Amino acid sequence: xxxxxxxxxxxxxxxxxxxxxxxxxxxxxxxxxxxxxxxxxxxxxxxxxxxxxxxxxxxxxxxxxxxxxxxxxxxxxxxxxxxxxxxxxxxxxxxxxxxxxxxxxxxxxxxxxxxxxxxxxxxxxxxxxxxxxxxxxxxxxxxxxxxxxxxxxxxxx
Numbered sequence: 001x002x003x004x005x006x007x008x009x010x011x012x013x014x015x016x017x018x019x020x021x022x023x024x025x026x027x028x029x030x031x032x033x034x035x036x037x038x039x040x041x042x043x044x045x046x047x048x049x050x051x052x053x054x055x056x057x058x059x060x061x062x063x064x065x066x067x068x069x070x071x072x073x074x075x076x077x078x079x080x081x082x083x084x085x086x087x088x089x090x091x092x093x094x095x096x097x098x099x100x101x102x103x104x105x106x107x108x109x110x111x112x113x114x115x116x117x118x119x120x121x122x123x124x125x126x127x128x129x130x131x132x133x134x135x136x137x138x139x140x141x142x143x144x145x146x147x148x149x150x151x152x153x154x155x156x157x
Contacts, residue, residue, distance in 0.1 A: 006134035007036040013138050015041055017145065019069060023057035025050055027073020029100025034071070050077050054084030058093050067094035067148045074100040078117040081157070086124040088155040094148035095155040096141070097121070101130075117157070126154040 010033070014022075023045045026034050037044055047053040050072045061068035072078055078099035088095045099117055121128045127147045129140040144156035 005032060005036065006137045007033045010137050010141055011036040011040045011042065013141065014069070017142070018066075021045060021060065022069050022071055023047065023053045023060070024071035025053055025073070025077065027077050027100060029074040030071055030077075030098070033098065033100075050080035051084060054081050054095070054097065055087070058084055058088050058091075058095055061095060062093055067096055067145060067153075069096045069098060071098045072100070074117070075115045078115055079120060082120060082124060085121055085155045085157065089124050089126070092153045093155070094153040096144045096148055097125075097155060097157040098141075099157065121157045124155070125157050128157045 019042055021043045022037060024030070024034070025047050034044070045053070045056065047056065050070075053072065054070045057068035057070040070081065070084070072081060078101075081097050081099070085095070085097060087093075101117070118128050118130045127144065129144060131137050131140050148154060148156045
């Protein structure tokens with residue numbers, strides 16, 4: 001029996017939470033997540049630039065009156081979300097951003113496309129998570145969703 005990957009379990013959990021759409025752009029470190037979305041009931045809106053994806057997710061979420069999820073890869077892909085996160089924060093718009101990251105064994109070693117995205121997003125989000133273990137992925141997403149809508153709405157990453 002093949003054990004499901006953490007991203008497969010997350011996609012199932014997202015479906016159970018009523019997530020119907022994800023906005024994003026593919027890239028190396030986030031490919032397993034997009035692979036997991038392939039056989040799901042979640043519609044994926046693909047973009048050519050991360051800023052387009054986050055602004056579209058923000059606007060769509062405002063219209064639909066529920067938080068949207070934007071998914072991008074590590075490094076420059078993740079940093080391209082900063083303007084959209086700041087906009088969502090200033091406008092009290094709930095949003096969840098998921099970014100890829102280099103493998104944990106390479107943290108702090110200046111790996112290809114390693115960026116301190118946690119430090120970069122802290123000033124423009126309600127809360128930022130750094131998931132280091134597969135078993136922490138679902139609890140982090142669920143907490144981000146709750147934080148995004150609790151009190152004054154805003155983005156989480």
